[in-house]
Amino acid sequence: MPNGKSYPLFPLHTVLLPGAPLGLRIFEPRYLDMVRECGRREEGFGVCLILEGREAGAPATPAAFGTEARIEDFGSTDEGLLTLRVRGARRFHVRRTRVRDNGLVVGEVDWLDGDSDDEIQPQHGLLAILLRKLLDQIGGEHASAPMERFDQAAWVGWRLAELLPLDDASRQALLQQDDPHARLDRLLELMP
Incomplete structure (x- = not known):
């Protein structure tokens, strides 16, 4: 994906790191829509630390740096909530955000360079x-x-x-x- 492209963001009270797994329970319509859209496009979504606000309800203010979350597996709870297992991939910098009508935060992101294969010093x-x-x-x-x-x-x-x-x-x-x-x-x- 080129730099400056709109990318859906999922602000959380956690930091997703490259290569790290994360389990999510999805119940809000905006995030259910986001997951469907990501599935159709075969793309991930961005996870950013919440700077201000909460995970549910009104759109939260995300940090300016985050990590792409790639969906590895999904299922459902006994209550019928969607569960996801995602893994951190590429890092990005958010240039600006906007909020869609459904409350989903979308960021204009620049992808950061991947890590070098440098050996431990x-x-x-x-x-x-x-x-x-x-x-x-x-x-x-x-x-x-x-x-x-x-x-x-x-x-x-x-x-x-x-x-x-x-x-x-x-x-x-x-x-x-x-x-x-x-x-x-x-x-x-x-x-x-």
Whole structure:
């Protein structure tokens, strides 16, 4: 999708990171319409941290940076609510937003460059070890990642940002950081 294109946004009280999974329950008509439209176009939608407002009701004010959510699976609850499993993909910057008649926030987005395949620098080696230990303890889908993944600065940074107990403001700052090595520096600063 080219830069400057309108893209549906789903403001949430969470930060979706590239490569991270997220489960959603969809019940508002504006988001049900959005999911149908995304399915027809075979596209994702944008997830942005809410700066002001709530997830339900009046349109919330989203952060200016977010992540594309690609739908991996869907189902329904016993109550008949749509459930989605999405995964974070590309990062974007929102130039401006508008609100459709149905309350859906749509952003004019610029796609940010993908992460480089840079190797971990020596000063960040401890973070790769920490991530390996975390995944050994908690398991999950990344626990069986090939060892070469732990040498990739971007992958290690995103997985730590996903797994560490960080507040939303810290995760948002990491999402907005373009350089994977600077992201790892910031994670070192956030460590207790």
